[in-house]
Amino acid sequence: MKDHVTNSATISRRGFVVSMLGAGGALVIGSLQSQAAEIGSTPWEGPVAEGAQQFTPWIAIQPDGKVIVYVTHPDIGNGPVTQAVSYIYEELAPRWDDLQAEYASPNRNYRLDNVYSNVGGPLAYFSGRSTSEPRRTAYMTAAAGARERLKAAAGAAWGVDPAAITVAEGRLAHAESGNDAPFTDFLAAAAAITLDPEPQPKPREEWTFLGKQAPGKIQLPLIVRGQATYGIDVRLPDMVYAALRQSPVMGGRLKSFDFDAIRDMPGVRAAVEVVPNDPGEPNKVEPPFPFGMAPLTSAVAVIADHYWQARTALDALPIEWDDGPGTKWADIEMMNQAAMAAVSGDEEGNVLFSVGDVEAELARGGTVVEAEYLTPYCDHVNMEPLNSTAIVTDDRVEIWHPGQHTQMAWAMAVQQTGVAPENVEAHQTFVGGGFGRRVFSEDARMGVAVAQQYPGVPVHTIWSREESMRQGRYKPLMAARLRARLGDDGLPTALHVRVAGGPGFWTLGVADQALPLVIDNVQVDAVTVSDFHILTGSYRGPGYNSATFFLESFVDEMAQAAGQDPLDYRIALYSKWADEGWVKVLEELRDKSHWGEPLPAGQARGVAIGNWGMGGRANAGTTCGAVVHAEVDAEGRIRLHGIDVAFDSGRVMNRDAVKAQLEGGVIMGLNMAMNEKITVQNGRVVEGNYDQYPMLRIGDIPDIRIHFGGLTDDDRYDEMGEPPMGPVGPALANAVFAITGKRMRTQPFREHDLSWGGAA
Amino acid sequence: MKTFRILLVALIVVIVVGWWYVTRIPSSPFDGVAQAPTFTLEEGEYVARAADCVACHSTEDGKPFAGGLEMGTPLGSIFATNITPDPVHGIGNYTLAQFDNAVRRGVLPDGTRIYPAMPYPSYAKLTDEDVAKLYDYFMHHVEPVAEPIPESDIPWPLSIRWPLEAWNVAFYRSGTYQPDPAQDDLWNRGAYLVQGAGHCGSCHTPRGFAIQERGYDEGDAAFLTGGLLDGWYAPPLRNGAVSGLGNWSEDEIAAFLRTGRNRHGVVFGSMMEAFNNSTAFMTDDDLQGIARYLASLPGESSNWEYDASTTDMLLAGDFAEGSGAEIYLQRCSYCHGRDGLGRGEFLPPLAGAASAVAPHADSAINLVLNGAGRVVSGGVPDSYRMPPFRIPLNDREIAEVLTFIRSAWGNDASAVTAEQVADLRERTDPMSDRVIVLQMR
Amino acid sequence: MSYTLTINGEPHEVDAAPETPLLWVLRDHLGMTGTKYGCGIAQCGACTVHIDGQALRSCNLPVDAVAGADIRTIEGLDQDGEHVLQKLWVEMNVAQCGYCQSGMLMAAARLLEDNPDPSDRDIDLRIDNICRCGTYPRVREAIHRAAEIMRG
Ligand code: FES
């Protein structure tokens, strides 16, 4: 299929593509309005309105005034789509309500030689962060170019100097002559204009919208009417439903199933097997992110007219599995002990960071603090269970997927089917929560593998909640052992941190934080327990979410050993670090949280701080600190009274979006620390639903106060979703210690008996 | 000296006769039968289903009838035997008479007495024909499994089995079921199934000091008046009281056994297993017979009446923070309703439900802690399982919500204490060292 | 089995097994996908609908038990998004991923219909829905604001 943009795109790949688009000529993909509603024979070539102008692959303006923005990063609830349209709004000044977002198509990206992914990274939520400099520049340059063309066209028509023309609310106006007309009057003329040079985006000082206003997410009107189409809501003509079951012991294989037992159940059409791919399969297309292609797991799926029928039949289907070696783990205690043995043993493992001579310093004696910690497997439990929809034929594949990484899902479909990449399209749908679970896109691949065996019809594969929870890519089980020697001032002179986990566990957030960087003698090393069979992945703030618990609980233990106030101790410690943001955040917390003011018996405040994304550098990433005001009643139950959060991401673009992300991160961080734990019995994951995986609810949530006074105004806009995942848990643990004298060194906290006799 | 000698001889005689008695092989109507009769697979399987042999003689992950299920006795744990036709580990070398002695009299071919964890006092009522069908089924239609079962951990001398004969003398009654001519055939068929193969009394009849059932047929006042076993309270199966089958019609009893549910409730706990393995496979006629028989058993009269004031109170939010009513509203009412009436056959009522007004709250506590398994009807697991609240609710909360339920909508049962919940929480936790070991089924 | 369901005031014919949960009848048989599947065991509230004026969880309601009932779904809250809660939800940027929000809105709408001036505790009791994204603080705020507006 030839499209109108291709030719122009080859002329100026990263520069401007301005073309007149006839009906059917534009590439409108994954519309946020109605992805699933109109599916034609070549569905991803759906029409833009007659006479629309496409100013670069980033925006199109339609004759009805709608401005379509092609967004390269899926919105998983954090608002990057709104951020992208905000860039356009800043430069182009259309009516806000005329802005409409479409997801950029990975198929188009491929055919146009990575027109999108060359700018700011893959078509993915995380690496293509909406506030990253290159992406912002691309959007703003495109919008500025469109604006200047429209002004030039109007200037020519009105015989006035384009520079004197102003734009606002989708209209062009020339004050002196009194001319005033909508953009749409000049679309065709603007398309013919060449600018040399292309205009630069406005410098920050001239922004009137970005950073000043805080628009809510543009998709909210759809959400509140129940009209947002999530992956699980995709409905296509003749679609059938599949219910999936993968080997209950990870790494196991299907032995057999007995389709005859369910053949006659209502609506049942087929049962198909998903056979794992060869481990060494060559890549059929370059994976867009250096994870490599996620492998298939052994599975069986029942296909029926309705999901309920498929699921009921799957439950009734006799299946035999060959469980594989994972069954050796009789229970989670065995795995915990293996991880603890790894950190307390002598094996040095992989040295991540080393400076000075730790052992010699520790051997000097004096006050030596030592502690061991453990964090469990946790599941993301995105509210939308995993699912994907695919039509596979011999030479064509189309998938609809609620992913965090559209381009990866597309690549997975290519990889799984071997169909030519230009004939494979992946539609990004709304996403019912990401949190890292939907990055690797193995779920997209499973859906394609199922549909492959029921070709020619759209197959909608749903993981039940139980299947989603038991086939997670979990936050890894991790153990840590920390030892420190304190100097005369109470601050550490040596620190040894050893962490352990299963294959591929995250060490992010251990060696790259301020703590190891402000001590003279440090060693951080990591030991892998190689026979853990449970698959792990990236869970909001990977590595950092456990590491901050280890480091910042330990800092509290050091402060206690030194007999110092935990917050003052941190200020003394972190003032040695080159990034002033740390102390600024701590001071903001001290001032705003009423730190030090007396509380009734049974209540206390705890503090913790960390940085997501600093990677060992100053003035990088987002520093985030929290003070948790907690109560422990005589029964040992934790009640939260309030949480103060301060942070330094350099600058912020949309204050309310930042606030929303931090609130969400605080709540998820709390839930992780207090409640979450995936366990294993005979190799199988036990927990399958919320009854065994408790979640905080509205009544459990205290006042969460987000303070902006920690911002250093350093020239960066850093991330917001992950940062609170680090400090909230340890801040709570530190508060609980202050109340009860009980130090919680393992998560989840709900497993600790905190009864302490009450406020006598 | 002479007296001594007489005494000695007498003693020897007593010992010899006694020893003979406690180790003797009882006689069987099949003694000397060389060629056991054969039957179809279905005929034998039906009796095995009715007797629910698989419930004890299999483990969850093991092969059918290969044994291995741990069962508790007052002396220690024993393990259900391998009853597949494997000649070494199973019963492949049993004659029909030997098989009969094991099933109906609790005696192994070498004279060893079987612990009465095996319900042979009930199976004693089986007809000769049903025993022959069972034998044929196990010999010819069950896959042999060459797997040993674990050794019992009962230490010597407690592991000596012959004293069990004393138990038999005291409690065991021989003889197959004798129809009551005053009753119709349906009733008699039901009585035969309930007392014999169905061994309903194993759970539903209270047990005496020697863990014997306090009654094996309707002639005993205690028969099927409810029993506590393995952390569950099996309610009375007699007519009358709300905590029994008082509100249930014959058809409803039959439907319960056929589909696992009716408008009064759904099977759970050990009854769910009995349903999934046994009653779900029985014929309508047999189930109707059981219903007829149970409905004929007299019980106390009921005076329960629905009281809507609880519903009003829940709607008005008129209750204290953290109270049982509040927990009910948040955790239970979405399924069981603010009116406590459930929804049709799928979501059982709690108002006036046997499980909610039972004199012992064990089943209710167990169910709230651990949830219900899935009822398998027609090979299809059902969709409306009760989730476990072990994690979300603590002992006090479970006690409060159950106390509320047991006194709401006209229910009038005793309060539940946090200690009761704590005890069952521990004893149903597989990781605990006080975990309940099944005793009888 | 064939059923006539009254949903948002309109009759709908469906053919489904009696035990099929209302959730899946709405989503698959009738294509009304605004009501979401989150857990299937009445624990999360994503599937909340109104049945005869009660906010209930449709994943655990067999269609057989709701035939004849008055059923209201998110699609019937207000198609144009003009319900005061919908407007505030947009204005106050309540939703994150949005997946749980149909259920949140249906629970909140019912709460306000029953109680025009809910306290924090009333909200805790009646808005028992799970939101993994952590929108709880905004949900609470928006309900209070809506109550104020509705009281005039
Ligand atoms: S899907 Fe119904 S409550 Fe979760």
Ligand code: FES
């Ligand atoms: S907004 Fe995402 S789950 Fe609630």
